[in-house]
Amino acid sequence: MATTVETGARVLESYLGGKWQAGTGQGAPLMNPTTGETVAWASSRDIDLKAALEYSRNVGGPELRSLTYGQRAELLGRIADALAARRDDWFLIARRNSGNTKADAAIDVDGSIGTLKYFAKVGARLGDARMLRDGAPMRLARDQNFQGLHVGVPLGGVAVHINAFNFPAWGLWEKAAVSLLAGVPVLSKPAASTAWLAQEMVNAVVEAGILPPGALSILCGSPNDLLDHLQLGDVVAFTGSADTGEGIRRHPNIRRHNVRVNIEADSLNAVLLGPDVKPDSQEFGFFAREVVREMTSKTGQKCTAIRRILVPQDKQQAAIDAITAQLKVQVVGDPANPMTNMGPVVNMAQRKLVEEGVGKLRTQADLAYAPENFAPLDADLAHGAFVPPTLFSAHGNPEADLVHELEVFGPVATVVPYRDKQHAFALARRAGGSLAASVFSGDTAFLAEAGAALGASHGRVLLVDPAIGDSHTGHGIVLPSCMHGGPGRAGGGEELGGLHGLWFYHQRVAMQGSGTTLASLAAQAADPSPQ
């Protein structure tokens, strides 16, 4: 099924059971959010998903696990190379199906390639092993020959990866890289609305003949009865809304077999401006720039994006002024125009949700900034899914519920004043668990204190002092070497984090036996813990 991206709107096939399969009918349309044109269709109707899972489990799994970690790492490197060779194609699809600017597409596409390369590199360290180990054999009884060893054994099933619309490329590869390295075959289901990029990338990898049969599959369209056929040894890794995640957790078959599930869901991430930061300082500038970058990058459609801006109450107006000054010069419009800083959201349904969310926030917060006479560049508001960057101020009521509970998935954030640092930490926690927080301060002791205080309710905390104001990787950027996930509302998941991410795809086992037996197991296992 070699195709080029220039083909007109077609129905995306799924790669399942080792072959391309078409669903019946056209299925759901994939849109160009800038113009409202249909760019493709996705249908999975009448495809036998039970058979697809069995093929992954029974063919892909044993094939992958016959390789060592080192060999699988090498395959990841080859995937990265195959994808890098067609980077321009991916950027074109990202623009046409996701309304991405070049900078937006880079996060998704280059982020994928970088993540694959990272796991190719760190996975190579595991060499010839086929199991993980945690520590060395330890004595368990008076007889020193009776010993114990914790190992990780790759799961025997298939990894179902269910991804969100905002990162069709990175969502696919950040999960697949870890799963394939672990020896667990992947069946990836991109969000239908932006499945084109994921499907075309899988096609490129299939064409290149890199992976053994059954190692990588993709389902374009509806998941239908997919979850009904999961069993012991299978896993689900999901990124998306809390509601859908909840539906997966409650699914009767998932529950019946206690299928392992990892969820990354909504999150009302906060940035915290330290009490020490003066409005004319360098830190203040770093802070305001990061807020605007987070609000506008991918048109605010990152689950890690800043939604709440916690500032000392006596600096609230200064913060609003600094952020507004930068929001005013953002150019919203057709991402094909190099003048454009911010494209549309993914489709009209999302635009409507953002508009409704803005309407709800208005009932509990003051509008601090929204452009007058909003008119996107080279685009038509009647057909394009454009929304303006919008800043709120929780002036009178920093405790108002919606600010801390309603995730508006677009270029929208709220400035929330705090009284003192304990109040700031409490406000950050009000979101009930988040993926990421960032703190801007020139005071190292405060940064360390904030890290400890915010740590229990966050998966990642970025602590910015002036020394790294220009060199840090950003509040919203997920690095393959750092854990991605957050407690509570954010889903309670853990992804990536270097080789630690492999444990999700392994069963942790306490092996007990004689020194000879455990030495034999230890020799087949590699320690993935950081050096």
Add this chain to the structure above:
Amino acid sequence: MATTVETGARVLESYLGGKWQAGTGQGAPLMNPTTGETVAWASSRDIDLKAALEYSRNVGGPELRSLTYGQRAELLGRIADALAARRDDWFLIARRNSGNTKADAAIDVDGSIGTLKYFAKVGARLGDARMLRDGAPMRLARDQNFQGLHVGVPLGGVAVHINAFNFPAWGLWEKAAVSLLAGVPVLSKPAASTAWLAQEMVNAVVEAGILPPGALSILCGSPNDLLDHLQLGDVVAFTGSADTGEGIRRHPNIRRHNVRVNIEADSLNAVLLGPDVKPDSQEFGFFAREVVREMTSKTGQKCTAIRRILVPQDKQQAAIDAITAQLKVQVVGDPANPMTNMGPVVNMAQRKLVEEGVGKLRTQADLAYAPENFAPLDADLAHGAFVPPTLFSAHGNPEADLVHELEVFGPVATVVPYRDKQHAFALARRAGGSLAASVFSGDTAFLAEAGAALGASHGRVLLVDPAIGDSHTGHGIVLPSCMHGGPGRAGGGEELGGLHGLWFYHQRVAMQGSGTTLASLAAQAADPSPQ
């Protein structure tokens, strides 16, 4: 509330909110399973559980976390000493309320004290730290001053521990030891039917004034609305039936806040006799002895007990003969009589469940052994919860569903013949995920192969060669240094496993910042990974 165990039947109070509180009414009776007499009552009616949780969370948590790991480890040592001083009392209660023989009570009581001492010792290694760390700071960007570090921050809530009736002492302390060491206050809810021992032990620790206020609470009786008041930062660790575990996972409030839950549930654990083992060999003797020990220890009421005995088909009769020979000499009766090897199950309701389970197994397997004219020593079958040791043989049909799916929680196991090693591994997996498996063989290569093959569906695998036939700690014994839990049907949990167990009570966080900030965090953190 200093009392002695000689007091007659009374209503057990709960220690909540820093004081002893009585529920209204008598509540549920606690029985002596040997005689059918009521030994105590448990009522929690009308106790304010929301206030109790808030006290643990807001008083106990900060008090505990103001201490270092090293200081908390020291407290565990003092708890162990306080409990050891009243060992005879605990054995008496274990006999009167659980029908335990001395050997049974030792597993529960000495197992508790040993686990506390173990965590006192390994916890001391963490010294002055108040956070965990995984590895050292690593560079994250071109600028080598921008770094990352994974840390574990103790959760800010309360740990609700819901325990099973079979280990009132060990269930309490194996969970509490890890939670207290982590800095997370404990609200323990023993099974009402055997809550006496747990309550009396908590009383001893309260009397000794070892722990800060709010660090340890116990709820005797029904949990009522306890789960309705949990929130972000709280956790639930549950041991018991799959059905109840499922109810906890599905509880709307647990779901709403994504409260972290660990579950240890039913498990149809298997022992596997290696294809190489000859009936007249030493290994065969070790195997048969372990099977009988597992069937009769605690009257088969261990979640790790052997339920399925996988043997090469040509050695099925030899296995039945060897096991039966030892079952025949078991003396079932009043545990007060030193002649007794096996006491009653916990109460008449459990006896009925075991009898029903035996009736169901009979429909799919042949009865290989049950005593004729079953008559317990010094006891009356009309009032005592006695059941005979019973061996089945899945002679004609090793695949019969019930053998692999129905956990009969008593002294009942089934011999299942296998054709070859792949068939044996497949039969072991038929239970859908188990806590423990053991393999007996004189062939080291086979043991290592079995470990890898069974690992993906088990939490612990005991590999017995003749060198450790006498010195291993047993198929069903959970050691604090080894992970306890299993995938799938066994609940998917992970407990203990040395300091690794601490992670359940910590949020894993990727900290990102400058070298100075991360060095400050790293200095407050200790690495819990095995040396």
